[in-house]
Amino acid sequence: MAILNPTLACADPLRLAEDVDALIRGGAEMLHIDIMDGHYVPNLCLSFDQAAAIRRYCPQLPMDLHLMVENPFAWLEQLAELAPDRVSFHLDSTPFALRFIDRLRALGIRPGAALNPSQPLGVLDEVLACVDFVLVMGVEPGFSGQRFLARTPERVGALAGLRRERGLAFSITVDGGVDHVNGPACAAAGADILVGGAFVCFGQPDGIEASSRRFLAAV
Numbered sequence: 001m002a003i004l005n006p007t008l009a010c011a012d013p014l015r016l017a018e019d020v021d022a023l024i025r026g027g028a029e030m031l032h033i034d035i036m037d038g039h040y041v042p043n044l045c046l047s048f049d050q051a052a053a054i055r056r057y058c059p060q061l062p063m064d065l066h067l068m069v070e071n072p073f074a075w076l077e078q079l080a081e082l083a084p085d086r087v088s089f090h091l092d093s094t095p096f097a098l099r100f101i102d103r104l105r106a107l108g109i110r111p112g113a114a115l116n117p118s119q120p121l122g123v124l125d126e127v128l129a130c131v132d133f134v135l136v137m138g139v140e141p142g143f144s145g146q147r148f149l150a151r152t153p154e155r156v157g158a159l160a161g162l163r164r165e166r167g168l169a170f171s172i173t174v175d176g177g178v179d180h181v182n183g184p185a186c187a188a189a190g191a192d193i194l195v196g197g198a199f200v201c202f203g204q205p206d207g208i209e210a211s212s213r214r215f216l217a218a219v
Contacts, residue, residue: 010197079104
């Protein structure tokens with residue numbers, strides 16, 4: 001069974017604490033925080049100050065930070081202060097991915113590599129043995145509410161096959177466009193963690209708690 005990792009990018013900023021409480025009641029097992037710099041992707045999202053406030057409010061759930069930034073090394077000081085449980089970064093954001101993975105581990109943070117839809121699985125070859133998880137994007141990064149790309153479960157299945165063949169233990173997260181239909185397909189293909197946003201936890205007629213429980217029952 002895959003676990004639910006809601007993205008707070010889709011939460012109501014004026015009711016954030018209430019939304020977090022509803023997610024917890026709905027069965028969320030971690031919280032996904034998107035950090036964007038307006039350069040790697042043409043958008044901004046949550047800030048480190050907001051992430052710290054969420055951390056203080058909800059310390060019992062692991063924090064999963066997704067960096068969509070041009071130079072991840074520039075954010076190491078903030079990462080050290082925030083101390084999230086997991087951080088994923090995009091391999092095309094730095095030519096020194098292995099060094100950044102080592103820096104995260106030195107901070108006690110579990111490192112993950114994010115894979116864009118246009119990138120072949122082969123770009124992960126040199127880091128698969130070094131990361132704790134791979135974040136497979138189901139949409140192009142940068143904007144919530146995009147429709148899920150249909151080949152994503154196939155890509156998840158291929159990545160899960162590599163994990164078996166190489167005897168590795170990294171987990172697989174799917175992020176972007178996940179809903180009550182494609183989420184179970186990704187879980188069946190080998191995904192361990194599903195990032196729920198506009199089509200899973202938020203904006204659903206039965207509300208955050210009920211829609212989250214409905215999604216978990218489906219996966």
